[in-house]
Amino acid sequence: MQLTIEKLVYGGDGIARLPADEHGRGKAVFVPFVLDGETVDVSISEEKRGFARGWPEEILQPSSQRIEPDCPYFRHCGGCHYQHSSYHHQLETKAAILKENLRRIAKLELESAVIVHASPPWNYRNRARLKLRLIPDFALGFYRLNSHLLLPVEQCPICSPLITRAITAAWEMGRAGSVPPGTEEIEFQANADDSQLLVSIFRPGTDHHAFEDWAKSLNQALPGVIGVVQFATERSHVPSGIAEPRRTAKWGTTELAYQTRSAAYRVTAGAFFQINRFLVDELTSAVLPDSSGKTALDLYAGVGLFSKLLARSFAQVVAVESSPTAYSDLLYNSPTNVTAVRQTAEEFLKSASGKLKADFVVMDPPRSGLGERVVGSLLAMGAPRLTYVSCDPATLARDLAGLLAGGYRLDTVHLLDLFPQTYHLESVIHLVR
Numbered sequence: 001m002q003l004t005i006e007k008l009v010y011g012g013d014g015i016a017r018l019p020a021d022e023h024g025r026g027k028a029v030f031v032p033f034v035l036d037g038e039t040v041d042v043s044i045s046e047e048k049r050g051f052a053r054g055w056p057e058e059i060l061q062p063s064s065q066r067i068e069p070d071c072p073y074f075r076h077c078g079g080c081h082y083q084h085s086s087y088h089h090q091l092e093t094k095a096a097i098l099k100e101n102l103r104r105i106a107k108l109e110l111e112s113a114v115i116v117h118a119s120p121p122w123n124y125r126n127r128a129r130l131k132l133r134l135i136p137d138f139a140l141g142f143y144r145l146n147s148h149l150l151l152p153v154e155q156c157p158i159c160s161p162l163i164t165r166a167i168t169a170a171w172e173m174g175r176a177g178s179v180p181p182g183t184e185e186i187e188f189q190a191n192a193d194d195s196q197l198l199v200s201i202f203r204p205g206t207d208h209h210a211f212e213d214w215a216k217s218l219n220q221a222l223p224g225v226i227g228v229v230q231f232a233t234e235r236s237h238v239p240s241g242i243a244e245p246r247r248t249a250k251w252g253t254t255e256l257a258y259q260t261r262s263a264a265y266r267v268t269a270g271a272f273f274q275i276n277r278f279l280v281d282e283l284t285s286a287v288l289p290d291s292s293g294k295t296a297l298d299l300y301a302g303v304g305l306f307s308k309l310l311a312r313s314f315a316q317v318v319a320v321e322s323s324p325t326a327y328s329d330l331l332y333n334s335p336t337n338v339t340a341v342r343q344t345a346e347e348f349l350k351s352a353s354g355k356l357k358a359d360f361v362v363m364d365p366p367r368s369g370l371g372e373r374v375v376g377s378l379l380a381m382g383a384p385r386l387t388y389v390s391c392d393p394a395t396l397a398r399d400l401a402g403l404l405a406g407g408y409r410l411d412t413v414h415l416l417d418l419f420p421q422t423y424h425l426e427s428v429i430h431l432v433r
Helices: 087-105 161-175 208-221 280-287 324-333 345-352 372-381 393-405
Strands: 002-004 013-017 028-032 039-047 051-061 115-117 127-133 139-143 150-152 185-190 197-202 225-237 243-252 255-259 264-268 293-299 314-320 338-341 360-363 385-390 409-416 426-432
Touching: 002 013, 028 039, 087 393, 087 409, 115 280, 127 161, 139 161, 161 185, 161 197, 161 208, 197 208, 208 225, 208 243, 264 324, 280 385, 280 409, 280 426, 293 345, 324 338, 345 372, 360 372, 372 393, 385 393, 393 409, 393 426
Parallel strands: 028 051, 115 409, 197 225, 293 314, 293 360, 314 338, 360 385
Antiparallel strands: 002 039, 013 028, 039 051, 127 139, 127 185, 139 150, 185 197, 225 243, 255 264, 385 426, 409 426
């Protein structure tokens, strides 16, 4: 049927509506790879009680913002969602989605404009994790759209040039049959100037001989490889409940030195670090306040991206991180006036209740957001300034509703496009009390 796309929503789909019936307004239809305002010939692939899903068979009236995708795997690979849109329109779409989520969930109408930080739209990723298949023939790639089936890919235009060369080298070695038996995944992580590469493979067992031979061969094929780490595919649980892969072998180093304009960081294989190699400094500038103070609190601190810089403006910084791998890097990266704490944010705030007074709090939680207990603890702490770094507008809006109801008010909103060509967006929200 012919449908008109009303708008794009978080998740990459456009939304249209089926014709109204005796029950009232027609149900919503979610359609991928479309743009707002387009008339599309849609086949309905799934119909539920409250909504339906469709597939765009033909774009009958295309948007003026529609362009030809650059990647041959687009619409098949599950990684990108917006390659059919001009980059300017991608930014407009993400700003609109952020505002809509804040309006619908947090009941918050933004009175000022969202400050948008654009990225170079291609070659921005400094990390990529790919699936492997060894039998019946070698293949390396990502999951197909909406599935857990492997889509073989031999290039990825959103990855850095060094990672792209690494993908080519892995294909050549895989076709030659030299990849260690049982390997299920491979991850490439590049440093800031794309000159060095840290490689991780994930496989059961501890066959060090096959691993070391492959690591040396990879280094010969790609001299930028400075270290290769092998992790077991099963995860080990640490006391905090965080599940992390267990390292079983290594060749070369296990860490990268990541140099930004502002600071240098040690990033160990398995530790989280921002994946857009062009916007790390823009992110820290958007997050960190211009003013100084006595005490700053960095929740979900990772390897210390914000803590290290906060230490220059605050007399004392408390950095909280639950991941053992990231915590080790946090200790290494922290100057003397940073106190690193290995706990979850919820555990730390519960134990610090009534003891810690912070002038400024920055929190960069995972996609699941802060949650009710962390929001409640932050309200009880009552810091005059909070900065929330979010990678999910829905959980951000949910948490903001609680913080705003507790007496905070919105100061400024930044949108950083850390993930061009995808629906993902990063936002930085400054709150004051």
